[in-house]
Amino acid sequence: MTAxxxxxxxxxxxxxxxxxxxxxxxxxxxxxxxxxxxxxMLGVAMRLLRRRALAEEAVHDTFVQVWQKAASFDPARGxxxxxxxxxLRNRALNILRGETRTDLTEDFESMGLEAPxxxxxxxxxxxxxxxxxxxxxxxxxxxxxxxxxxxxxxxxSHGELAGRLGVPLxxxxx
Amino acid sequence: MxxxxxxxxxxxxxxxxxxxxxxxxxxxxxxxxxxxxxxxxWQARLAELDATAPPVLPGAELWSRIETGLDExxxxxxxxxxxxxxxxxxxxxFAALWRSxxxxxxxxxxxxxxxxxxxxxxxxxxxxxxxEPVLIAVLLTEQNRPAAxxxxxxxxxxxxxxxxxxxxxxxxxxxxxxLWDRA
Numbered sequence: 001m002t003a004x005x006x007x008x009x010x011x012x013x014x015x016x017x018x019x020x021x022x023x024x025x026x027x028x029x030x031x032x033x034x035x036x037x038x039x040x041m042l043g044v045a046m047r048l049l050r051r052r053a054l055a056e057e058a059v060h061d062t063f064v065q066v067w068q069k070a071a072s073f074d075p076a077r078g079x080x081x082x083x084x085x086x087x088l089r090n091r092a093l094n095i096l097r098g099e100t101r102t103d104l105t106e107d108f109e110s111m112g113l114e115a116p117x118x119x120x121x122x123x124x125x126x127x128x129x130x131x132x133x134x135x136x137x138x139x140x141x142x143x144x145x146x147x148x149x150x151x152x153x154x155x156x157s158h159g160e161l162a163g164r165l166g167v168p169l170x171x172x173x174x
Numbered sequence: 175m176x177x178x179x180x181x182x183x184x185x186x187x188x189x190x191x192x193x194x195x196x197x198x199x200x201x202x203x204x205x206x207x208x209x210x211x212x213x214x215x216w217q218a219r220l221a222e223l224d225a226t227a228p229p230v231l232p233g234a235e236l237w238s239r240i241e242t243g244l245d246e247x248x249x250x251x252x253x254x255x256x257x258x259x260x261x262x263x264x265x266x267x268f269a270a271l272w273r274s275x276x277x278x279x280x281x282x283x284x285x286x287x288x289x290x291x292x293x294x295x296x297x298x299x300x301x302x303x304x305x306e307p308v309l310i311a312v313l314l315t316e317q318n319r320p321a322a323x324x325x326x327x328x329x330x331x332x333x334x335x336x337x338x339x340x341x342x343x344x345x346x347x348x349x350x351x352x353l354w355d356r357a
Binding site: 031039040042046055060067077078085086093097127128133134136148149152157159161 | 219
């Protein structure tokens with residue numbers, strides 16, 4: 001392992017660099033991304049998928065994809081963290097939509113939700129005061145804000161949002 | 175970039191789309207640079223929301239499952255994957271070439287006489303994890319079609335993965351010969 005010591009970035013964790021090394025086939029770099037991000041990634045996937053097994057599947061698939069596609073990450077086009085979570089979210093949304101949506105809703109009651117939905121307003125509060133996103137969200141009317149947050153965080157589609165918030169679909173899309 | 179596309183990009187990133195809208199957005203994100211840029215902007219804007227997710231500690235076995243996934247991925251030759259668009263180093267370029275079946279096909283045709291192609295990569299991949307092969311050879315048929323992959327590992331083991339059924343006459347066994355490339 002001595003040969004790999006030089007590739008372990010010390011804090012703060014340099015994700016862009018770890019991705020660069022992963023692109024060259026450095027598994028220790030991939031592991032360092034896992035150590036730094038996996039629990040946050042699992043948290044994001046749990047909010048979307050609710051069930052731990054599905055959420056772990058999304059994180060698993062994301063790391064396999066990162067291994068395959070790290071060379072296509074271009075730091076000039078954005079942050080490594082954004083790139084990583086975009087892959088995770090895509091994977092989780094695909095699982096949510098295609099593969100298991102019916103299954104998920106059928107089991108809603110019996111399985112119990114491991115991650116109860118958080119109040120949308122509480123999410124806004126968690127964003128830092130300096131956050132441009134927070135200022136932007138606070139400018140939206142409450143219903144619209146709630147819609148955006150529920151959609152992003154829990155993966156609700158237009159139709160589901162309309163049902164959840166008791167709003168006709170047309171209003172939701174506008 | 176039409177306002178319609180801008181809205182679609184935002185909704186795509188937020189995860190609101192399904193059905194036809196999702197398919198349209200998916201096609202745009204693969205082919206339309208303007209749409210890609212809008213998507214990237216929305217991803218960056220909304221990324222902070224991901225940071226509000228409470229961390230959930232993964233089970234200890236998740237990483238080993240990922241490693242198994244990586245091994246399966248590298249043991250399978252991916253035919254349709256194009257070479258990555260950004261190739262930052264000669265070594266990565268070589269690794270991409272290494273995995274690319276079409277390269278082997280072309281190389282096989284170029285060396286028309288060769289029914290056996292041996293690529294020597296000893297040491298090249300030595301810094302990878304132990305189960306990464308140090309030598310990969312693709313065996314071609316008389317018609318220059320890949321028939322099997324041989325992976326040799328640093329510990330002296332080798333495995334042969336047939337890509338199609340290899341008929342063996344009764345009473346006989348397959349042998350693999352390695353020959354020095356005199357060229």
